[in-house]
Amino acid sequence: MTKTLRIGCGAGYAGDRIDPAVTLAERGDIRYLCFECLAERTIAIAQLEKAADPGKGYGPFLEERMEAVLPFCARDGLVVVTNLGAANPPAALEKTLEIARRLGTGPLRLGAVTGDDVLETVLAGNDPVAETGAPVRDLGDRLLSANAYLGAEAILPALRAGCRVVLTGRVADPSLFLAPMIHEFRWDLGDWRRLGAGTALGHLLECAAQVTGGFFADPGVKDVPRLEDVGFPIAEVSPDGGGVITKVPGTGGRVDLRTCREQMLYEIHDPSAYLTPDVTADFSAVLMEDLGQDRVRIANAAGRARPESLKVSLGVREGFLGEGEISFAGRGALERARMAGEIVLRRLERAGIPRNLVKVEIIGYNALLGPIAERGFPVPSDARLRVAARLEDRRQAERVGEEVENLYLNGPAGAGGARKAARPVIAIYTTFLPRERVRTELTIREAP
Amino acid sequence: MKRKLHEIAHSRAGDKGDITNVSLFPYRPEHYALLREQVTAAAVKAHFGDMVRGEVLRYEVPSIQGLNFVLHGTRSGGVSSAPDLDAHGKSLSFGLLEMEIEIPGGEG
Numbered sequence: 001m002t003k004t005l006r007i008g009c010g011a012g013y014a015g016d017r018i019d020p021a022v023t024l025a026e027r028g029d030i031r032y033l034c035f036e037c038l039a040e041r042t043i044a045i046a047q048l049e050k051a052a053d054p055g056k057g058y059g060p061f062l063e064e065r066m067e068a069v070l071p072f073c074a075r076d077g078l079v080v081v082t083n084l085g086a087a088n089p090p091a092a093l094e095k096t097l098e099i100a101r102r103l104g105t106g107p108l109r110l111g112a113v114t115g116d117d118v119l120e121t122v123l124a125g126n127d128p129v130a131e132t133g134a135p136v137r138d139l140g141d142r143l144l145s146a147n148a149y150l151g152a153e154a155i156l157p158a159l160r161a162g163c164r165v166v167l168t169g170r171v172a173d174p175s176l177f178l179a180p181m182i183h184e185f186r187w188d189l190g191d192w193r194r195l196g197a198g199t200a201l202g203h204l205l206e207c208a209a210q211v212t213g214g215f216f217a218d219p220g221v222k223d224v225p226r227l228e229d230v231g232f233p234i235a236e237v238s239p240d241g242g243g244v245i246t247k248v249p250g251t252g253g254r255v256d257l258r259t260c261r262e263q264m265l266y267e268i269h270d271p272s273a274y275l276t277p278d279v280t281a282d283f284s285a286v287l288m289e290d291l292g293q294d295r296v297r298i299a300n301a302a303g304r305a306r307p308e309s310l311k312v313s314l315g316v317r318e319g320f321l322g323e324g325e326i327s328f329a330g331r332g333a334l335e336r337a338r339m340a341g342e343i344v345l346r347r348l349e350r351a352g353i354p355r356n357l358v359k360v361e362i363i364g365y366n367a368l369l370g371p372i373a374e375r376g377f378p379v380p381s382d383a384r385l386r387v388a389a390r391l392e393d394r395r396q397a398e399r400v401g402e403e404v405e406n407l408y409l410n411g412p413a414g415a416g417g418a419r420k421a422a423r424p425v426i427a428i429y430t431t432f433l434p435r436e437r438v439r440t441e442l443t444i445r446e447a448p
Numbered sequence: 449m450k451r452k453l454h455e456i457a458h459s460r461a462g463d464k465g466d467i468t469n470v471s472l473f474p475y476r477p478e479h480y481a482l483l484r485e486q487v488t489a490a491a492v493k494a495h496f497g498d499m500v501r502g503e504v505l506r507y508e509v510p511s512i513q514g515l516n517f518v519l520h521g522t523r524s525g526g527v528s529s530a531p532d533l534d535a536h537g538k539s540l541s542f543g544l545l546e547m548e549i550e551i552p553g554g555e556g
Contacts, residue, residue: 041528131465215460215538222458258458258473261512265471267462269518271509285511300511318529359531367532368539371497372546388531390524427529428465 005184005237007177007201010069010080011035012208012232014042014060018068020209020232020251025072027248028234032180033072035065035082036173036206040428043170044315046087047145057088058095058167066099066165073164074105074447081155081176085167087145089114092167093445100447108447111163113154115440116170118312119146122431129314130430136314144426145315148433151277151306153189154440155179161444170313172276174202177235185239195279196303197241200286203274204245204263204298208232211245211263212294213253226252242299244291255294264288277310279303309432318427322397323388324404324420325363328412329381336412337362337383340404343411344387347403353396358389384417390425397422449553454545457483461541465526468537470544472515480513486549492517495547499540517544 008030010021014037024030037059050057062084072078085092093112100108122136123143129136136143147170156179158166168176181187181198189195204211209230217224224230231251237243245255264283268274272284282302289297324344328336341360348358361367363384366374387404391397401420408415453459453472456479461470472487474480493504502520509516522537523530534540 218458221454257512261473261514262458262460262471264512265469265509265514265516266460267464268469268471268516269464269467269505269507271507271514271516284507284509286509287511321529321531323531361533363533368534369543369546370499372495372499372543386533388533390529390531425529428526430465 003239004243005181006030006234007032007034007180007205007237008234009034009036009177009205009208009232011037011065012206012210013037013039016208018061018064020230021065022068023248023251024232024234025069025078030078030234032079032081033069034176034205035080035084036176038083038086038170040313041315041426043087043147043313044145044426047315050088055091055094057086058092059084059086062092062095063099066096067103070100070103070105070108074108077164079159079164079180081166081179083168083171083176085112085169087117087169089167089169090443093443096165096167097445097447105447108165109161109163110165110445110447111158111161111167112443113150113158113166113168113440114443115154115438116147116150116168118148118433118438119143121433121437122146122312127431127433130432136431139314139316142317143314144317146312148310148312148438149277150440151175152179152182153278156183157442159183161442163444172278173206174199174276175278177202177205178278181237181241192279192303192305194241196281197301198237199274199276199279199281199303200283200301201235201237201243201298204260205233205235207263207266209253210266211259212247212255213259216259216262222258224254228252242297244295244297246295255296257288257290257296260288260296260298275307277306279306309434310438312431312433314429314431316427316429318425319390319392320394320397320422321388321390321425322400322422323386324401324418325384325386326404326407326415326418327382327384328414333381333383334362334365334379336414337385340385340407340411340415341387343407344403348400351396351399353389353391353399357391358387358400361386394422449551450548451551452545453487453547453549456551457545459541459544461538463523463527463536463538466521466523466530468519468522468540470517470519470541472517472544473513477513482549482551483515484508487515487547489517492544492547496543
């Protein structure tokens with residue numbers, strides 16, 4: 001068998017560009033197009049939207065993405081797999097059906113996978129929060145969402161049923177890509193080596209342009225052409241789980257050993273034990289070969305038995321983040337920014353906000369690299385004070401930005417460009433559930 | 449002679465909660481041994497100073513000439529609740545590349 005399966009990645013985060021997915025559908029010669037659109041916090045925000053309106057709670061830009069790709073599903077048999085269902089896959093299904101009707105796509109089978117929402121399960125159980133050890137249920141109404149990371153297994157029934165669009169909630173990112181491989185090559189769900197190899201390809205694809213030249217360029221050192229037209233990635237998967245990472249010829253960006261190496265270890269801890277719901281993947285002996293023309297062969301990723309339990313991401317209300325910024329320029333800019341920071345700290349202390357809760361950083365100097373920057377970088381020609389704190393009380397959080405803004409009239413000379421903001425914080429915690437306590441279900445709709 | 453890492457290596461940072469991983473790869477294959485020898489977990493921990501509250505672990509992936517550093521406690525609470533400007537810690541790769549190592553004379 002030499003037949004390969006071509007899978008594209010149409011988005012690497014909720015707000016990602018729309019047009020690269022259209023390029024993939026038009027010119028990528030792909031069978032599957034997967035969109036990874038669900039950051040940890042996105043689902044908690046979607047849960048709040050669903051509570052306010054039962055027809056909402058799916059991911060942002062669902063309409064735009066479906067309008068862009070549904071015609072290809074109907075005409076070319078393209079299959080779309082995405083976690084854009086967010087907190088409400090059934091609502092995403094109805095919305096997608098409505099779009100298909102409006103576009104007049106013709107017959108199209110659409111599916112929604114549910115079961116990742118385990119809020120009631122964890123509130124009724126004794127499961128501990130991994131980070132604190134306290135029972136999840138003690139979080140009470142601070143707990144906004146609890147979603148288990150489903151694996152490829154949950155997507156398979158929809159693919160077997162012939163769905164051209166599969167909408168899920170929380171699914172582990174690489175599983176979105178692994179499911180089509182398992183389905184097309186009829187891999188056994190206990191074939192850990194192939195599942196590990198496929199997961200390596202899924203991991204390389206899941207952040208879209210991050211493997212094709214995005215998040216990589218450093219002018220004069222690591223040059224990348226035309227990031228304004230960066231092509232999103234394609235994996236040409238072989239039946240044994242190895243494959244080639246590439247992109248549509250003529251698009252911007254690049255695929256080479258360096259882009260693939262960087263993305264291989266992105267968000268990885270132990271490269272020999274990358275845990276997903278499908279497999280314990282092992283990238284520790286992965287091989288890469290640059291074939292030229294933006295093609296890199298990936299081989300020798302492996303795997304062992306999958307973890308016993310499923311990871312559950314908990315969205316928890318945790319007060320408010322208040323922040324303020326203001327800039328200083330020219331001679332002594334840094335000293336005036338420092339002085340301004342100290343004034344704000346003293347004012348906040350007087351308002352009952354201790355300085356150990358307050359982050360003071362100077363943008364252009366030490367905001368990103370702290371002590372590393374303070375060891376011998378040249379003094380900037382402008383310095384922007386930023387003060388931020390996470391506080392339980394919204395009014396207290398607002399005070400942070402107000403005290404920074406007050407520096408206009410009450411602070412050091414030449415303070416300009418103040419901005420302030422306060423927003424609710426949703427923190428993410430973790431718990432684990434045995435697989436048997438998570439049941440998934442498929443709902444199918446037919447576009448006429 | 450002392451050289452900064454960015455002269456011989458590239459890097460990428462990613463986050464999971466308040467843990468940041470920073471990978472490191474040499475531009476030239478012959479420099480991998482140098483990175484392995486000098487860019488130890490302890491050296492990286494010292495380089496980042498109080499930006500890293502917890503431990504630093506190092507993993508090696510020689511088949512792609514990679515080192516992977518896992519920095520515990522870089523952000524209080526992770527991306528959704530950290531007060532830091534770069535709540536993800538995505539810029540920390542360029543922090544690692546500011547580290548100095550000793551390159552044997554004439555090389556690089």
